[in-house]
Amino acid sequence: MAGRAGPVKHPVIRLSGGVAAAIVAALILGTLAAVALRSEDAPRLGPxxxxxxxxxxxxxxxxxxxxxxxxxxxxxxxxxxxxxxxxxxxxxxxxxxxxxxxxxxxxxxxxxxxxxxxxxxxxxxxxxxxxxxxxxxxxxxxxxxxxxxxxxxxxxxxxxxxxxxxxxxxxxxxxxxxxxxxxxxxxxxxxxxxxxxxxxxxxxxxxxxxxxxxxxxxxxxxxxxxxxxxxxxxxxxxxxxxxxxxxxxxxxxxxxxxxxxxxxxLGGGLGRVVERWGISSAGMRxxxxxxxxxxxxxxxxxxxxxxxRGLPGLATLPSSVVQATVRSLAVALSSTALALWLALSLALLAQWSRGWVRGGAEALASLAIAVSPLVIGTGLFLLVYPVADPVALALPITALVNALMSLPFAYRALAPALAEVEAVRGPLADSLGLRGWARMRYMVLPALARPVGFAGGLAAALSMGDLGVIALFADPGQVTLPMQLYALMGSYRMEQAAAAALVLLVCSLGLFWIFDRGGRMRADA
The missing domain is CATH 1.10.3720.10 (MetI-like)
Structure with missing residues (x-):
């Protein structure tokens, strides 16, 4: 049912997909163009x-x-x-x-x-x-x-x-x-x-x-x-x-x-559980x-x-770790919301479109895997520096780049599930006249609860632990928790570093569990 154009006729859904595609294209191609233009003035590579x-x-x-x-x-x-x-x-x-x-x-x-x-x-x-x-x-x-x-x-x-x-x-x-x-x-x-x-x-x-x-x-x-x-x-x-x-x-x-x-x-089989013979010797076991x-x-x-090693140092953590944790949580949640919107918008655009629009949406969703976050960060700095202070925008830029880096994984979680929903339930939705937002509310979103939860958890965990773009932009007063942990390690405060690592571990795995569990609960409701 991927070829049906009917479901995408709602203008808001079309607009959302178009805006998402434009943002991803600008972030990847625009920053690469800025980097390429600046590289013309670069000296030759040294040893x-x-x-x-x-x-x-x-x-x-x-x-x-x-x-x-x-x-x-x-x-x-x-x-x-x-x-x-x-x-x-x-x-x-x-x-x-x-x-x-x-x-x-x-x-x-x-x-x-x-x-x-x-x-x-x-x-x-x-x-x-x-x-x-x-x-x-x-x-x-x-x-x-x-x-x-x-x-x-x-x-x-x-x-x-x-x-x-x-x-x-x-x-x-x-x-x-x-x-x-x-x-x-x-x-x-x-x-x-x-x-x-x-x-x-x-x-x-x-x-x-x-x-x-x-x-x-x-x-x-x-x-x-x-x-x-x-x-x-x-x-x-x-x-x-x-x-x-x-x-x-x-x-x-x-x-x-x-x-x-x-x-x-190897061809196909009948889907039976793989059973093995001749592997019961003591040596093989x-x-x-x-x-x-x-x-x-x-x-x-x-x-x-x-x-x-982290538990004993929790009581000695400085207030800067708490502040950095709050910043990281804010960045992770913002990045997750943006990544899910981008992935869902592009998945809908690809599923409910034909020809070059479908292919372009799929290509944009996958293109980010070939771009380093530091390359994107460098390009954004070159674009922002003439008109604003990049340091003041460190946290929003970090959230934006983290969302882009999570996009290929989120898209791969959502696109196959959306295709299955359309293949199984699409004909019934067509016969009932479900289009646009009604189709989203009653058919698509409930069926995508599990993959959305998983994709959200993955995006939140990856963003929470990212030590990349923030290292380019942040000053000591607005670092995230991974950057604060690196600073503690660099100053050889290893007990506090272990405690901060434990906090970061709990936050990352906790965010993944909350989103993934929330999607499962919503799917079971």
């Missing part, structure tokens, strides 16, 4: 800039390769084993994606830092502490964030292999090696390249990890170089040309993600258990240490 480009590509490649390589045995173990708590564990694998980056970094320092539990244990046996700063620290943090994402992607591929294929393999007497070669390897060839490129794209735009764990000039990414040129040198020309390079890297990676997926060639246990410890130990 430090080329080193930043090389480091960005090297750490992103290593992070993607290690994340996917470590995810394969974990996903295989989860696909072929059933045990108490498995569903909860798979759910927890999604937690690092909404975890504030600066909180995760503090948790990793508590485990792998010079005073972390691992270095302490090594000291007991006469060995030196671990040095986490530099390339290996950045890669470690990226693996922490992205291995769960790779596990979820590859696990879906494993579960999509028809159960009849495994039944036939068992009937033919195939061993584990033959099953891997005939069934599992074709699936990995189809799924793993996409997972690699998605993680590569995420790692090229990871600002907070390089800021906290880069360890100096040799650990500088392009985004960190943009920040340094902008914040410390105020070299807008150099920041502009670095922004264009960052956009080029992200655009190439995003295009590769779109093009790379290969068909698995031990390997699967070890993969699941090690992954769980790696992911949950830093979070547990954040809670344990």
């Amino acid at each position: 430090a800039d080329w080193a930043a480009i090389r480091f960005t590509l090297v750490q992103a490649v290593l992070s993607a390769v290690f994340s996917v390589a470590l995810a394969v045995p974990v996903a295989r173990a989860l696909a072929r084993r059933r045990f108490p708590g498995r569903t909860l564990l798979v759910t927890l694998l999604g937690a690092p994606f909404i975890l504030p980056t600066i909180v995760a970094v503090l948790g990793l320092l508590a485990v792998f830092g010079r005073s972390g539990i691992l270095s302490t244990a090594l000291g007991w046996v006469g060995l030196g502490p671990i040095h986490i700063y530099g390339l290996h620290g950045v890669v470690l943090a990226h693996v922490f964030f992205n291995m769960p994402l790779a596990v979820r992607l590859i696990l879906q591929g494993w579960l999509a292999i028809p159960a009849e294929r495994f039944r036939l393999a068992a009937a033919l007497g195939m061993g584990p090696r033959d099953v891997f070669r005939r069934l599992e390897w074709p699936m990995l060839r189809a799924v793993a390249p996409g997972a690699l490129l998605v993680i590569f794209l995420v790692c090229t735009t990871s600002f907070a990890v390089a800021l906290t764990l880069g360890g100096g000039p040799r650990g500088t990414t392009v985004e960190l170089a943009i920040y340094q040129a902008f914040r410390f040198e105020f070299d807008l020309g150099r920041a502009a040309i670095l922004s264009l390079i960052q956009f080029a890297i992200c655009a190439v990676a995003a295009l590769a993600v779109w093009k790379v997926s290969l068909p698995s060639g 031990l390997l699967d258990a070890a993969a699941i246990l090690l992954a769980t410890l790696f992911l949950l130990t830093p979070l547990a240490l954040i809670v344990l």
Whole structure:
């Protein structure tokens, strides 16, 4: 029913979609144009800039390769084993994606830092502490964030292999090696390249990890170089040309993600639960258990240490942390409202339109994934600086950019659900003459409660923990909680930093739970 033009005849819905498309196009294309114009006056790239480009590509490649390589045995173990708590564990694998980056970094320092539990244990046996700063620290943090994402992607591929294929393999007497070669390897060839490129794209735009764990000039990414040129040198020309390079890297990676997926060639099945034979040996059970246990410890130990180390310092938190928390909540809620409006307006415009309008709305909703928030922030500064004080607009600009960065995820949550609603209930709505706002109120919005709640929770959590654009604009008097946490870490007030990290963790996960739970309750009403 996607081709029907009737439902969009309400002028307010058409206007909302058009305004949303114009805002997204202006934020992405307008800021890129401002950056491109300013880059004409930029000096040539120096050795430090080329080193930043090389480091960005090297750490992103290593992070993607290690994340996917470590995810394969974990996903295989989860696909072929059933045990108490498995569903909860798979759910927890999604937690690092909404975890504030600066909180995760503090948790990793508590485990792998010079005073972390691992270095302490090594000291007991006469060995030196671990040095986490530099390339290996950045890669470690990226693996922490992205291995769960790779596990979820590859696990879906494993579960999509028809159960009849495994039944036939068992009937033919195939061993584990033959099953891997005939069934599992074709699936990995189809799924793993996409997972690699998605993680590569995420790692090229990871600002907070390089800021906290880069360890100096040799650990500088392009985004960190943009920040340094902008914040410390105020070299807008150099920041502009670095922004264009960052956009080029992200655009190439995003295009590769779109093009790379290969068909698995496994065909369809009858939708039965995947059942496995020939995997009951003690050695295989031990390997699967070890993969699941090690992954769980790696992911949950830093979070547990954040809670344990943060509780004692709650009573000593300065008032600046409370004020920063209020600012972050205001930014997160504003960003969430804007992201949901943009995503829903573009989804409606795409669903209820035809031709180039539909394609344009879908392209705009996905385009933000290829743009770094620091690139958008640099462009907005160049546009605002001649007419207003960008520092005074730091919080609204942060909310606006965070909404844009959440748009691709929110749109992907809403668009398929809207298409299903139209396919299932659209003909009945047409026969009843439901158009415009009446169609929205009685058919669309009630059916979209769950995806709207999930998308809102995701947008709120991502915005609450963002340490990106605010680092370009904010002065010490209007920082958000992630920026305040970074300042506490920089001044070595680690007990208060741990407490602030706990507050940020609770706020981020709490916002996600409230929105997601609210959508579920509304859907069940």
